Amino acid sequence: AVESGDDFGDVSAAEMLDQTLAAMTIGALFDHVGGGFHRYTVDPQWQVPHFEKMLLDNAQLIGLYARAGTRLGKPWYERVAGRSIEYLNRRLWSENGGFYTAESASLDGIEGKGYVFTVDKIRSVLGPRAADFLDWHELVELPESRIDHEPPDGEVLNLRPGKALDALAAGRLADEIAPLSPEYAALLAARQARGQPDRDRKRVAELNALAGLGLLAAAQPLDRPDAAERAVEVGEWLWNELWDEPAGRLSRQAYAGEVGGEAFLADYAATGRLMLSLYASQHELKWLFRAQRVANALETRFVDQAGHLQERALGEEAAGLSISPPLLGDEVGPSGHSQAVVFLLDLGLVMDAPARQRRAVTALAGFAGEVAAEPAAWGWLVGELARPSRAEAVERFATELAAPEPTGPGASRDHVKVSAQVTPGGEAVEVRLVIDPGFHVNANPASEDYLVPTRITAPDGEIGPIDYPPGQPFRAAFATESIDVYEGELTLRVPIVGDVPERLQIEIQACDDEVCLAPDKLEIDVGRDGQ
Structure with a gap:
């Protein structure tokens, strides 16, 4: 219902969703300093995360939180979505394009080192602003039961649940937290100064x-x-x-x-x-x-x-x-x-x-x-x-599944018949295309760079430039603009400038009103003397 805009149908579903989204962002699943979501928590209170961050999780949560903020009237969720987008752009976007898969939980071999804080560290970074910040946040100790290696020097930052939930219920949480943006930025800079966790660069x-x-x-x-x-x-x-x-x-x-x-x-x-x-x-x-x-x-x-x-x-x-x-x-x-x-x-x-x-x-x-x-x-x-x-x-x-499956549209070559014949004087090859009714091929030049134009080349022999005719305008029912196409029968004159080619290659892409088939390359023999 959040994604589609439909009614929830049951008020309890909306309440369950709201409570879940709130708990995920007030505890430690959400990284309050750097934005984005950790993979999971290791405690039933959702206060201590496994610190790894995954593209898979954040990819699905940003849209959900953005739309939930609108549907449920909770600007806090919109803020969470925006900060998660900033995290993705800052840490997982590759300079070569595309997002990396994940960011590690560990720094220098210590899980959580890149994320935890102490009260003293927060005070040293924020100075007199620390009091207001700590009024909204608490530090949660990592439980010993989860530590099977060297523990990090610090604790996990959470929002204070009682205060945060009250503000969220009143619709004030986003406005209350927004003035703390400079503090978050300062703590993030301090965190980054320790080094950055490795990323899975796939x-x-x-x-x-x-x-x-x-x-x-x-x-x-x-x-x-x-x-x-x-x-x-x-x-x-x-x-x-x-x-x-x-x-x-x-x-x-x-x-x-x-x-x-x-x-x-x-x-x-x-x-x-x-x-x-x-x-x-x-x-x-x-x-x-x-x-x-x-x-x-x-x-x-x-x-x-x-x-x-x-x-x-x-x-x-x-x-x-x-x-x-x-x-x-x-x-x-x-x-x-x-x-x-x-x-x-x-x-x-x-x-x-x-x-x-x-x-x-x-x-x-x-x-x-x-x-x-x-x-x-x-x-x-x-x-x-x-x-x-x-x-x-x-x-x-x-209800129609018992009926035979309709025959598919096939391949491009199934809908275009091609023949080639040397002209009586031997100065050219005439290539004849017969296109099935209801189908067309793209004109040359094609109307858009992503369309495949009809094109003739010679694997052997030598041919000159081909004067392709203008196409006819065609607009599919789903399209906003028309494109130039060839329909019915078409004869193309291919000049011969050297040896007569034995074969020609014709590149086509056949389409009907519903679908464009995969581009195809047909090789045909060149007929001579009426053959």
Whole structure:
């Protein structure tokens, strides 16, 4: 309900959410000095954290807290979200683009050394301002039971729970804490002077996509256009760094100057969700085309013959795996299965592509038994499918699952027939394209740099510049602008400037009103003397 804007339905649900969000930010899960959330606490009072910070956690919490602040009328939650964004930008953003995976709990081999304080240290840093600061904060001793190595010299900073909860209930906590910003900054500088904990410098597709989604979710309620701009940077980094456009394939991560690793279903699904959300946010058609390319790759690589999802790619990419991993549900983050279903449903809705939505529901049917048996383990999916647009699609297509699966659109080459013939005088090759009704290929030059133009090259022989004809304007129902395309039959004249080529290569990308297929390269023999 927080994410969608729907009613909570039960006031107790809103109260439970509010109490949980409050406890997470008043205790030590939230880093009051540096912003951002630690992974978990080691005590039932939530006062002592395991100090590691994970991109996965913070990526999901920034959007939740930003929207909860608006929905519940709690500016404190908006402040928490904003400070967590600042943490991500300060400590996990890479100068080469993309977010790092985590920040260590340890400094110089001592867990918590980079985070703890003593009262004396706070007083030495803040001077006379320390009294006001300590009036709102308390230090909690690390329990001996958790210390199995050298303990840090200090204690854990918490807000004073009674005072903080009273101020939060009255809607005053954000205003009360905001004047302490200079004190937080001074303590952060003192903390950083000790050194910085190491970071896990892997930049992972799934985690970055979730971070981009969280930033987009937080941008509007926080009035933070910089958050949306950072989400765009994440999307561009994923596309330019981890997406292999010729192969139509995603790599899992970038690390130490190398890009690689088998991407999982969750990597593809989260990346697709981000591309689609960026289209909704930025209104640029390139993001929709990218979402579509990711969806095509996901369906090709992770959907088996029964229409069911697999966590790892089918075929050669998963050749080293003898069995499929077990389904674990939505644990610390949404599962690949859950994200894939939601992504394909949403993309089908945006593009008015009922066949894609039907395939999403077929995929859902493959693990619906697990969801029904233990819905609490699939909390993210259950919540997302409760949104009216998705619930309607699931209900609509669930009754059709017994019917044969509609035939997919195939490959680009399935919809374009190509032939080539040397002209009687031998000065040129005429290439004839016959494009199936309802389909088109991009004109040359293409209307946008992310579109693949129709292009002819010669693997052998020598050809001159080709005078490609202007295209016809075409605007899909989901698009705001038209693009230039070729439809029906088309003859291209290819000048010969040396040896007559034996073969020509034609690069095409076929599209219909709903979907653009993967780019394709066709090699054809050049006919001579009527052959």
